[in-house]
Amino acid sequence: MKLLLIEDDPAMQLSLSRSLRRQGLQVHCCGDGAAALSMWQQLAPDIVLLDLSLPGMDGLDVLSAARRSGLRTPVIILTARGAIGDRILGLNCGADDYLPKPFDLDELKARIQALTRRLNQSSSQDPQPELGNKLEFCGLRVDAINGAVYLHDQVLDLPPREAALLRALLARPGHAIAKERLFEMVFPGEFDVQLEAIEVVAYRLRKRLGTGGAQLVTLRGLGYLLKAPT
Structure with a gap:
């Protein structure tokens, strides 16, 4: 290493x-x-x-x-x-x-x-993306080499946990991913962190994504998903 x-x-x-x-x-x-x-x-x-x-x-x-x-x-x-x-x-x-x-x-x-x-x-534990090796959706893109997240070819300045959540959601755009599953990917091995912490990360990520592009949606009882703007 x-x-x-x-x-x-x-x-x-x-x-x-x-x-x-x-x-x-x-x-x-x-x-x-x-x-x-x-x-x-x-x-x-x-x-x-x-x-x-x-x-x-x-x-x-x-x-x-x-x-x-x-x-x-x-x-x-x-x-x-x-x-x-x-x-x-x-x-x-x-x-x-x-x-x-x-x-x-x-x-x-x-x-x-x-x-x-x-x-x-x-x-x-990362889910297999449905778009092959490319994670792209509504102007969002993950670089397959360094893992950087781009919005319309501009690097998104995301803290590691928000970036981890976005990459997980980009692997299955339009599909709900359970809160527990996302927690495992955003807080791997951190047993002293409460499940509700994923809600804080999702809230911050939603604010960073803003409006007009991909939307982070909360589905009560199901989890979170990325959807195209309406």
């Missing part, structure tokens, strides 16, 4: 990279925020470890730019900013997990493994 470590502290970068390589990971390092996004795009890593306090460009800005450009790589934030507000901000920018410094190395390894299991479980 290929991992990109974005960390400006030379000592921590060296220590983490050595330890993770001993775990069999292929580790690439970057210590500058301005160069991180370009390296991220070129490497196409399987997972990113991201520090927030970076020279050149703040880590949150790097993450936001990556998500806007369609990069879906799972991200674990590593930072000394331990306040709850900073954690929420990082997750809202598209991070998948958050580990405040100082942290135990074994915990970091466990979080990497847990995130990898969730991703594998999610990909194995």
Whole structure:
């Protein structure tokens, strides 16, 4: 598995990279925020470890730019900013997990493994699209290579969970998908999250889609579906 470590502290970068390589990971390092996004795009890593306090460009800005450009790589934030507000901000920018410094190395390894299991479980549970390898509907399109979502050829700036919900619905446009099934794909392996959380994600996605295009419809007792505008 290929991992990109974005960390400006030379000592921590060296220590983490050595330890993770001993775990069999292929580790690439970057210590500058301005160069991180370009390296991220070129490497196409399987997972990113991201520090927030970076020279050149703040880590949150790097993450936001990556998500806007369609990069879906799972991200674990590593930072000394331990306040709850900073954690929420990082997750809202598209991070998948958050580990405040100082942290135990074994915990970091466990979080990497847990995130990898969730991703594998999610990909194995994805429904087969009815449109072959193309997920397209009413101007919405999913890139088969990087998973980015486009609306009329413009990248949709979606947080990971909203993007996961939209991809699941695009696999079966016009067909209702049960709330429980969607929950498994949007929150894979997250047993501490309530089923009702999918309603919040659907609400936010509906607002982002706006009006005039594909509509996200709630069918009480059945689930959700995407329908063409009327």
